[in-house]
Amino acid sequence: MFKQFSSKLTLIDKYILKRYMVTFFSMLLLFIPIGITIDVSEKINKILENKVPFSKVFFYYIDFVIYFANLLFPIFLFLSIIWFTSKLANNTEIVAILSSGISFQRFLRPYIVGATLVCLFAMVMGFYLVPKSSDGFRSFRYLYLIGGGREEMRQTNDVYRQISEKEFVYVSNLNVEAQSAYNFVYEKFEKDSLVSKITASSITYNEKTKDYTLSNYNKREIGVLNDKIESDISKRMKFNFEIEELTPVVYIAETLLPGELNAFIEKEMLRGSSNINTYLVVKYKKWSVPVSAFILTIIAVAVSSMKRRGGMGVNLAIGIGVAFSYVFLDKIFGTLAEKSTFSPLLAVWIPNIVFGILAYYLLQNAKR
Incomplete structure (x- = not known):
């Protein structure tokens, strides 16, 4: 040809x-x-x-x-x-x-x-x-x-993210290298009403078990008449997010191949990324x-x-x-x-x- x-x-x-x-x-x-x-x-x-x-x-x-x-x-x-x-x-x-x-x-x-x-x-x-x-x-x-480049690569303070249509996460400070965050708050909504809230002084990702360890764990489930409260010094749980996803590096889009970029944009749209x-x-x-x-x-x-x-x-x-x-x-x-x-x-x-x-x-x- x-x-x-x-x-x-x-x-x-x-x-x-x-x-x-x-x-x-x-x-x-x-x-x-x-x-x-x-x-x-x-x-x-x-x-x-x-x-x-x-x-x-x-x-x-x-x-x-x-x-x-x-x-x-x-x-x-x-x-x-x-x-x-x-x-x-x-x-x-x-x-x-x-x-x-x-x-x-x-x-x-x-x-x-x-x-x-x-x-x-x-x-x-x-x-x-x-x-x-x-x-x-x-x-x-x-x-x-x-x-101070490591700190400027991504937002590490007062991180607030929507991880799904109904779930929101907040951390006051995040350490990606240590896979941990502090003053963790997780909120779940149903039809604009809060139904569940989890707080912890810190959260750390466990690589082997693919879950998180929460310190000073507190959970509150909102009921019609009474709320259900649960507390523990340490609690292991699974969430549908990764520490790095909470605060991607500022230049993340430039580093992705076309298919990866499209999938990333769709995911960020669902999360309400700014x-x-x-x-x-x-x-x-x-x-x-x-x-x-x-x-x-x-x-x-x-x-x-x-x-x-x-x-x-x-x-x-x-x-x-x-x-x-x-x-x-x-x-x-x-x-x-x-x-x-x-x-x-x-x-x-x-x-x-x-x-x-x-x-x-x-x-x-x-x-x-």
Whole structure:
């Protein structure tokens, strides 16, 4: 199938497509030493202070490269297309191609093919590679580079969670490493009425028996006429939650594969989590960012296919401005959705909609 498709591409198509892919991946490879050098210069003191093992640092920088390559992919893509298309324009190669009778729309074909390949590459990265790299990258930063990072990874004080439609849990302080919590309160409701309440000074998870030990246990069952009260110094019970589920790490959504992310969001919706919009933004971006490859490709070609007096420098300046505007708009609306009631789906797709309109406008002018 690939051979049949490849045979339909002309020599010019293959030439442009090759330049597209080579320039894009070269831009990514150039980022690796530059990005690592800048990050090392900023973090070396913290790494040495915390005596981080070399193996952990090594794997951190592998995760660092994948994480930021995915994050900055629109900028790399846009600048690479601006770069090699401007060279084609300055060498009058585009003029020669269009003068031979090829329409501007036909001239775009190899660029669209390249955008399709980059889009698929970005999807594979976002769905399968980035979640694991994000986990390693974020964990390393919180554990070794951020002061008080272990505490900032998750909420550990005054944790209040809905664990099912009828059950609620509160703890004043939580220790995930020790699998324990303090000032535990469990409440069960039926039709908005409290039917059962359990309190304990502490609760600890037992790995072997898969249950919890409650210290200074008290239980009160609400009756129609009389309440039933039960107390004990220590009591072992089972609950349908895990200590880690009470307070997931702040970046949990970024570390999950697509199926896991969907299941996690459904579970958090049932629990009434206040971070649902944050999780939905991560989910929708897995699709919106790869699709931006087509929009940015069209804009880049439209901007750089015309030979300008200032040469490649003018095109690059325009390209940098447009690329950073896209990333800025993406961050603004992503944060807006996370911190307000603004629709996450709309927030994630607004940059593509805005720049899609710009791409159409520039394409019409470029044809003329």
